[in-house]
Amino acid sequence: MNNKEIVNREFWDEVAPIHIKSYDIEKLRKTGCLIDNIQLEEVGNVKGKTMLHLQCHIGTDTISWANKGAIVTGVDFSFESIEIAEKLSLTKLYHTDFK
Numbered sequence: 001m002n003n004k005e006i007v008n009r010e011f012w013d014e015v016a017p018i019h020i021k022s023y024d025i026e027k028l029r030k031t032g033c034l035i036d037n038i039q040l041e042e043v044g045n046v047k048g049k050t051m052l053h054l055q056c057h058i059g060t061d062t063i064s065w066a067n068k069g070a071i072v073t074g075v076d077f078s079f080e081s082i083e084i085a086e087k088l089s090l091t092k093l094y095h096t097d098f099k
Helices: 003-022 025-031 037-043 060-067 079-089
Strands: 050-054 071-075 096-098
Touching: 003 079, 025 060, 050 060, 060 071, 060 079, 079 096
Parallel strands: 050 071, 071 096
Antiparallel strands: none
16 A cells, blocks of 8 residues: 555544444434435335445444345455454344445
């Protein structure tokens, strides 16, 4: 990795714990979904489909798609973001994998 990539990763690792405070995690736990209706309608039924979620950050949308029935892999550049996503996904049984 070059210096710019290292600085970028360090930035996202630093802000991930801050960002989780701005997401409605309680709503995610209660309803299983933070994706807005426009996106849900555009994508349609994902039950049983395999999805790759690039730049998944802390995984809230990845978990939301899994709750809608998809088998989802979330990928992110930030190790801290993936760690948070994994912890969130363990609160319920989701078909998610984070890398």
